[in-house]
Amino acid sequence: MSKNVQRYTDSDYLSLDPFADDCERSMVKFSLPTTRKPHPCSFCQKRKRAGTKMFCERGVIDGGFQSTYACLPCLERECDMRDWATRLPTSAVFAVPNV
Ligand SMILES: [Zn+2]
Numbered sequence: 001m002s003k004n005v006q007r008y009t010d011s012d013y014l015s016l017d018p019f020a021d022d023c024e025r026s027m028v029k030f031s032l033p034t035t036r037k038p039h040p041c042s043f044c045q046k047r048k049r050a051g052t053k054m055f056c057e058r059g060v061i062d063g064g065f066q067s068t069y070a071c072l073p074c075l076e077r078e079c080d081m082r083d084w085a086t087r088l089p090t091s092a093v094f095a096v097p098n099v
Pocket of ligand 1: 041042043044045046070071072073074
């Protein structure tokens with residue numbers, strides 16, 4: 001199992017808006033909580049254990065209040081596709097709670 005590391009900054013992840021094209025949304029807020037319950041990632045569909053740092057989008061989505069989660073490896077792939085995201089040098093990569 002590979003080590004779970006974070007290669008971009010929290011603010012990069014929070015600027016991503018990875019679900020922007022998905023649906024009708026309002027009042028959305030982004031956060032990077034360490035989860036207290038297991039949540040599936042909306043991208044890879046893998047269920048992540050409680051205690052995993054994940055991206056969370058909360059708000060009114062398609063008419064109902066919802067929370068949507070994404071795991072860090074999927075966010076990293078999204079960041080790889082954006083010009084503005086700053087990839088941290090390997091020396092600065094920091095470990096995050098284990099998946
Ligand atoms: Zn994922």
